[in-house]
Amino acid sequence: MWSLSRRAWLQATGFASLAGSLVGGARAAGQSAGSAPHPRHDAHVMGTVGRTSPDAFDATAYLRTWNFSDLPAEERSKFYRETPRGDGTLLREYEIYAADREIEIAPGLFFPAWTYNGQVPGPTIRATEGDRIRVTFRNLGTHPHSIHFHGWHPPAMDGALAGQEVHPGETFVYEFDADPFGLHLYHCHTVPLKRHIHKGLYGAFIIDPKEGRPPADELVMVMNAFDTNFDVENEMYAVNTIANAYMHEPIRVRVGQLVRMYLVNLTEFDPVNSLHLHGMFFDVYRTGTSLTPSEKTDTLMLCQGERAILETMFRYPGDFMFHAHQSEFAELGWMGLFRAEGAPTT
Numbered sequence: 001m002w003s004l005s006r007r008a009w010l011q012a013t014g015f016a017s018l019a020g021s022l023v024g025g026a027r028a029a030g031q032s033a034g035s036a037p038h039p040r041h042d043a044h045v046m047g048t049v050g051r052t053s054p055d056a057f058d059a060t061a062y063l064r065t066w067n068f069s070d071l072p073a074e075e076r077s078k079f080y081r082e083t084p085r086g087d088g089t090l091l092r093e094y095e096i097y098a099a100d101r102e103i104e105i106a107p108g109l110f111f112p113a114w115t116y117n118g119q120v121p122g123p124t125i126r127a128t129e130g131d132r133i134r135v136t137f138r139n140l141g142t143h144p145h146s147i148h149f150h151g152w153h154p155p156a157m158d159g160a161l162a163g164q165e166v167h168p169g170e171t172f173v174y175e176f177d178a179d180p181f182g183l184h185l186y187h188c189h190t191v192p193l194k195r196h197i198h199k200g201l202y203g204a205f206i207i208d209p210k211e212g213r214p215p216a217d218e219l220v221m222v223m224n225a226f227d228t229n230f231d232v233e234n235e236m237y238a239v240n241t242i243a244n245a246y247m248h249e250p251i252r253v254r255v256g257q258l259v260r261m262y263l264v265n266l267t268e269f270d271p272v273n274s275l276h277l278h279g280m281f282f283d284v285y286r287t288g289t290s291l292t293p294s295e296k297t298d299t300l301m302l303c304q305g306e307r308a309i310l311e312t313m314f315r316y317p318g319d320f321m322f323h324a325h326q327s328e329f330a331e332l333g334w335m336g337l338f339r340a341e342g343a344p345t346t
């Protein structure tokens with residue numbers, strides 16, 4: 001079991017950006033009063049050193065996976081099936097289970113998570129407005145859990161009311177219509193809630209409008225964080241669990257192609273999280289159900305549980321940084337790169 005203070009953890013995992021700053025500061029202090037006190041940053045490599053194993057969780061594959069689309073057909077059918085209905089909609093059936101599992105959240109750093117289907121975030125669930133969703137939930141973990149979906153559903157399907165927790169070894173079937181369209185989420189709603197969510201029981205839930213959205217390269221991005229020493233404060237922040245995953249393996253996009261990010265904030269213990277994208281602006285469709293963007297910005301702040309769909313088009317090839325605009329979060333793992341390829345559009 002890891003039990004590290006924030007500072008010890010930084011040192012242990014080699015967060016070079018902070019280490020570089022400290023080295024630079026020491027050098028600056030040694031300079032004469034007359035010289036410019038500008039710190040040097042010789043070792044200014046941002047982020048973690050080394051890689052996590054992609055065998056257990058592949059952060060790049062997660063971006064573009066929904067309804068278990070990463071699995072071969074036969075394997076996929078064990079977890080996801082769709083059946084046409086008479087009215088043109090689909091019955092979408094999911095097999096979701098809760099399981100305790102140690103997950104690697106930074107190179108060599110393991111967190112004792114509670115997971116949906118062995119991964120954090122859980123599998124992305126995606127339907128079209130009007131579809132029927134049926135989720136068979138098995139609790140294979142050691143604590144009571146549930147699944148609480150955002151969106152319209154009757155109270156019996158809420159997963160949050162008294163007596164609705166699913167005990168270890170038990171099964172419950174959630175069934176409801178996909179309504180309304182928008183970017184939603186799902187999470188465990190068993191008390192103590194902050195612990196059950198923070199341990200990793202959450203995922204993205206996308207409902208597409210019937211008429212669809214314009215074609216785009218679509219990415220699921222869940223802002224999350226981990227309290228590795230259980231002091232009700234996070235030691236590590238990320239988008240999609242693994243610190244700096246996309247610094248090491250930039251998200252590849254095409255210049256001139258519409259990029260749509262499904263951004264969900266499931267950070268526990270901090271009231272807000274944010275995303276800032278370098279070198280461009282994006283359209284924002286905030287939590288709700290609308291096809292009209294509410295703003296055009298380069299920085300977005302979301303409260304815990306809030307979501308936003310972001311759309312943009314890269315104009316120039318090259319690397320574009322994105323990160324939480326809370327500097328502390330960024331330096332504790334929540335930073336990545338887009339790598340745009342293709343000829344400039346302007």
Ligand SMILES: [Cu+2]
Pocket residue numbers: 144145146188189190196197201
């Ligand atoms: Cu739970």
